[in-house]
Amino acid sequence: MGWTLAITGKGGVGKTTLAALAVRWLSEQGRRPVLAVDADPNTNLDALLGVQVSSAVGSIREEVKQLAQSLGTSTGGMGKQQLLELKIQQSLIETxxxxxxxxxxxEGPGCYCYANNVLGAAVRRLAGSYAAVVLDNEAGLENLSxxxxxxxxxxxFMADSSRRGLTTARRLYDLAMEMRxxxxxxxxVVNRAREPARGGSRDNSLDLVPRFFEDSRVTVVGSLPEDAEVGARDAAGESIWTLPGQNPVWTAAASMFARLAPT
Ligand SMILES: Nc1ncnc2c1ncn2[C@@H]1O[C@H](COP(=O)(O)OP(=O)(O)O)[C@@H](O)[C@H]1O
Ligand SMILES: [Mg+2]
Known part of the structure; x- marks a missing residue:
C-alpha cells in the first residue's frame, strides 16, 4: 500500500476540505493513482472532488450484508469474497x-460487523494498488480501529483555533491511543488559524497547543488560514480543482503535504 493519510476531528472543522486538498496535491505531484476513501456518511467529498456518488453506492454496506447472508452457506461458483470485491469495484468512481x-x-438496523469486516478486507486489498490513499473520516475513529x-x-487531527477545538482534538488523540x-x-492541523492578538498571544491557538498536547506524540504540522473564498466556493458546489493556485489555504496545505509526504 502506498502512503496513507487519514484525517479526523470534530464535525465542521475542515476535514473534508483538507482531504480534498490532499487528493489534489498528491495527484498534481504525480503520486498517482490516488484513492480517496470517503468514510463519513455525511460528507460532501464527492462534490469537492468534482464527481457525484450515485445513491446506489450509499447502500454498499447493506448490499454486502445481504450478499453475505445469502451466500452464507453456499459453496461453489463465484466465491463470496470475489463477489464482494466485484461489488466494490462497481462502486469505485474512476477519474x-x-x-x-x-x-x-x-440503511437498516442490525449487525454490520461481518459486513464491515469483509468490506474492510476488500478495501485494504483495493487500496494496496494505489500510490496514495486519503481517508476522510467521521468524528469517531471506528474506521481506523x-x-x-x-x-x-x-x-x-484537525482543530479550529479555540480551546474547545483543541480539547476535542486531544480527546480524539487519547481515544486513538486507547484504540491502539x-x-x-x-x-x-489548526484550521482557520488566527493571527496572534495584538500586544499578546492570549488568543493564539498555536501558543495553546503545547499545553494541550503535552506527553503526546502529536506535534503541530501545519495551520490553514481562514479564507472566505474556500467557504464560498464550497457553498456554491465548486470543486477543489479550480481553486486558484495562489489561494492561501491551498498554498498552506501544499507546503504542509510537501513536508509530510515521503519523497
Ligand atoms: N480555512 C477555511 N476557511 C474558510 N472556510 C473553511 C476553511 N476550512 C473549511 N472551511 C469551510 O467550512 C465548512 C466545513 O468544512 P468541512 O471540510 O466540510 O468540515 P468537516 O469535514 O470537518 O465537517 C465548509 O463549508 C468549508 O468550505
Ligand atoms: Mg466532512
Missing part, C-alpha cells in the same frame, strides 16, 4: 486524477 470510494452507511484500514502512515490505532506519525 484521470483520482479514484473515489464512498463507504456509505448501513479496524474496519477500513489497519495502519496509516500519517494521522492528522497504528499510525506512523500523528500531527495536528
Amino acid at each position: 484521470e486524477r483520482f479514484d473515489l470510494l464512498a463507504m456509505g452507511r448501513p 479496524r474496519r477500513i484500514v489497519r495502519r496509516v502512515d500519517q494521522l492528522l 490505532i497504528d499510525a506512523g506519525a500523528m500531527g495536528l
Whole structure:
C-alpha cells in the first residue's frame, strides 16, 4: 500500500476540505493513482472532488450484508469474497486524477460487523494498488480501529483555533491511543488559524497547543488560514480543482503535504 493519510476531528472543522486538498496535491505531484476513501456518511467529498456518488453506492454496506447472508452457506461458483470485491469495484468512481470510494452507511438496523469486516478486507486489498490513499473520516475513529484500514502512515487531527477545538482534538488523540490505532506519525492541523492578538498571544491557538498536547506524540504540522473564498466556493458546489493556485489555504496545505509526504 502506498502512503496513507487519514484525517479526523470534530464535525465542521475542515476535514473534508483538507482531504480534498490532499487528493489534489498528491495527484498534481504525480503520486498517482490516488484513492480517496470517503468514510463519513455525511460528507460532501464527492462534490469537492468534482464527481457525484450515485445513491446506489450509499447502500454498499447493506448490499454486502445481504450478499453475505445469502451466500452464507453456499459453496461453489463465484466465491463470496470475489463477489464482494466485484461489488466494490462497481462502486469505485474512476477519474484521470483520482479514484473515489464512498463507504456509505448501513440503511437498516442490525449487525454490520461481518459486513464491515469483509468490506474492510476488500478495501485494504483495493487500496494496496494505489500510490496514495486519503481517508476522510467521521468524528469517531471506528474506521481506523479496524474496519477500513489497519495502519496509516500519517494521522492528522484537525482543530479550529479555540480551546474547545483543541480539547476535542486531544480527546480524539487519547481515544486513538486507547484504540491502539497504528499510525506512523500523528500531527495536528489548526484550521482557520488566527493571527496572534495584538500586544499578546492570549488568543493564539498555536501558543495553546503545547499545553494541550503535552506527553503526546502529536506535534503541530501545519495551520490553514481562514479564507472566505474556500467557504464560498464550497457553498456554491465548486470543486477543489479550480481553486486558484495562489489561494492561501491551498498554498498552506501544499507546503504542509510537501513536508509530510515521503519523497
Ligand atoms: N480555512 C477555511 N476557511 C474558510 N472556510 C473553511 C476553511 N476550512 C473549511 N472551511 C469551510 O467550512 C465548512 C466545513 O468544512 P468541512 O471540510 O466540510 O468540515 P468537516 O469535514 O470537518 O465537517 C465548509 O463549508 C468549508 O468550505
Ligand atoms: Mg466532512
